[in-house]
Amino acid sequence: MDKIAEEAKKIVGEGYVVSDPRILEPYLYDKTEPHVRPKPAREVILIKPGSVEEVSEIVKLAYSEGVAVFPRGGGTGLAGGAIPTKPGIILSLERLNKLSIDRENMVADAEAGVTLGRLIEESEKFGLYFPPHPGDEGAQIGGLIACNAGGSRALRHGSMRSSVLGMQVVLPNGELVNVGNKTIKNNMASNFLHLFIGSEGSLGIIVRSFLRLYPKPMHSATILVPYGNVEKAVDSAMKMLWAGYVPLSLELVDSRSMKRTAEYLGLGWKYGEGEAFLMVVVSEPNKDMLYAEIEGVSAILSEGASGEPILAERKEEQDEILKIRSEIYSAYEKNLFEGLDVSVPIGEAIRFIDSLKKIEEKYGVKFPIVAHLGDGTFHPDILMDSLDREKLIKVREEVYEAAVYLGGSITGEHGIGYTRKPYADKYMDDGLKRLMIAVKRAIDERGIMNPEKFIP
Ligand SMILES: Cc1cc2nc3c(=O)[nH]c(=O)nc-3n(C[C@H](O)[C@H](O)[C@H](O)COP(=O)(O)OP(=O)(O)OC[C@H]3O[C@@H](n4cnc5c(N)ncnc54)[C@H](O)[C@@H]3O)c2cc1C
Structure with a gap:
């Protein structure tokens, strides 16, 4: 690696090639x-290129030497995707942080290292907003695209895939390719855009992207509805969807998780009683539309509820509820064996919850019920409790089996990375595996790009 480090210094400058283990340490892990x-x-070196051209030069160097490259964004991934599992280069995109907002076209032109938090902040200055919102705003645009990240607003706006119009990618041989542009429709080539989105760093380095923005909805409210059990909550949510309402987000949470998180955050719980809650965020361009939606949604959701819906309209109140929801993961983190993110077709949600209950009984575990219900993604996190590792792994496997049995996926949003590779191998169609391997070989014939991850 010494030779690579010396050559890399000529490309990016002395200060941006790091081999000091103390500085390297935080780059060896993600949030898995x-x-x-x-x-x-x-046996890794950390390289921080400062421009697209430098990324390309570094990758050319790695290619010529046959050295592994581990692309790294904000390191918030939950599947070990950014962890260097063999000797090579950790390629951090953090210095590629140029961002401009094209208000007229409602497009952000963002380099890979721009954080989600900054994109949100800058877009708002122009009266625009970026819908995808996975939990950690320290995630970078390159990482979000590489993982096709989701979050709670996918119900109305889809996951990252729906927000990327175009991008620049540095291929494993160092060549820079433009895929797509700022247009919403573009049929000029095979759809490589969607091949790179969600490819988890296995096919190249995303260096720049054009992202779709929307006018910021001027009025929003959060409706919290309590239920006697999760099944009743799901049933009401389905009725609301069937009635044609597509809120910004539709979350299902059990009260144990919400109260525990409120306590963890030092906030009192003042949002009613029930075993489970539906948390619905509605947002519209004007007050009349908003109130019509609140009225329609509340009427449907009240039917099976165990108490009155709580309507939060003030920003501070909404922010508090959303904060409690988004910090559930952190509240459980210390006691967490593994956070899961399985997805099922939305109509199978009740059957999936039933399967979780059976697994709970069989193994004596208790899953938090936390779901982006609107898109069928569940986070039945496996808590340590007093179980041994072997049993916890069995719990994981039964959750995966249940989701796949119902026509779902072992990962709805966090991705395969390293930790889910054996299960992707198990559940993926054989033909699809062959296609993935063939594409990987065609684009990365030396196999240097994020090896040991994602590809069957
Ligand atoms: C508290 C918390 C809540 C979360 N909630 C959600 C959620 O609701 N929904 C969701 O989808 N995710 C969620 N995540 C997971 C995580 O934020 C996303 O997976 C995110 O997309 C990772 O982005 P990153 O920049 O941190 O990528 P990293 O962790 O740095 O990398 C992730 C993967 O992308 C690759 N990669 C990174 N940058 C590039 C690039 N420029 N080019 C090519 N490949 C690259 C890496 O090699 C790796 O395989 C959550 C994480 C945390 C910690």
Whole structure:
């Protein structure tokens, strides 16, 4: 690696090639739970290019030497995707952070290292907003695209895939390719855009992207509805969807998780009683539309509810509820074996919850019920409790089996990365596996790009 480090210094400058283990340490991990993440290789160097051209030069160097490249964004991934599992280069995109907002076309032109938090902030200055919102705003645009990240607003706006119009990618041989542009429709080539989105760093380095923005909805409200049990909550939610309402987000949470998180955050719980809650965010361009939606949604959701819906309209109140919801993961983090993100077709949600209950009984575990219900993604996190590792792995496997049995997926949003590769191998169609391997070989014939991850 010494030779690579010396050559890299000529490209990016002395200060941006790091081999000091103390500085490297935080780059060896992502947010994957310590119990399940892979052991990082130590024979790695960290390189921080400052431009697209420098990324390309570094990748050319890695290609010519046959050295592994591990692309790294904000390191918030939950599947070990950014962890270097063999000797090579950790390629951090953090210095590629140019961002401009094209208000007229409602498009953000963002380099890979721009954080989600900054994109949200800058867009708002122009009266625009970026809908995808996975939980950690320290995630970078390159990482979000590479993982096809989701979050709670996918019900109305889809996951990252629906927000990327175009991008620039540095291929594993260092060549820079433009895929797509700022247009919403573009049929000029095969759809490579969607091949790179969600490819988890296995096919190249995303260096720049054109992202679709929307006018910021001027009026929003959060409706919290309590239910006697989760099944009743799901039933009401389905009735609301069938009636044609598509709120910004539709979340299902059990009261134990919400109260525990409120306590963890030092906030009192003042949002009513019930076993489970539906949390519905509605947002519209004007007040009349908003109130019509609140009225329609509340009427349907009240039917099976165990108490009155709570309507939060003031920003501070809405922010508090959303904060409690988005910090559930952190509240459980210390006691977490592994956070799961399985997805099922939305009509199977009740059957999936039933399967979870059976697994709970069989193994003596208790899953938090936390779901982006609107798109069928569940986070039945596996808590440590007093179980041994072997049993916890069995719990994971039964959750996967239940989701797949119902026509779902072992991962709705966090991705395969390293931790889910054996299960992707198990559940993926054989023909699809062959296609993925063929595409990988065609684009990355030396196999240097994020090896040991994602590809069957
Ligand atoms: C508290 C918390 C809540 C979360 N909630 C959600 C959620 O609701 N929904 C959701 O989808 N995710 C969620 N996540 C997961 C995570 O934020 C996303 O997976 C995010 O997309 C990772 O982005 P990153 O920049 O941190 O990528 P990293 O972790 O750095 O990398 C992730 C993967 O992308 C690759 N990669 C990174 N940058 C590039 C690039 N420029 N080019 C090519 N490949 C690249 C890496 O090699 C790796 O395989 C959550 C994470 C946390 C910690």
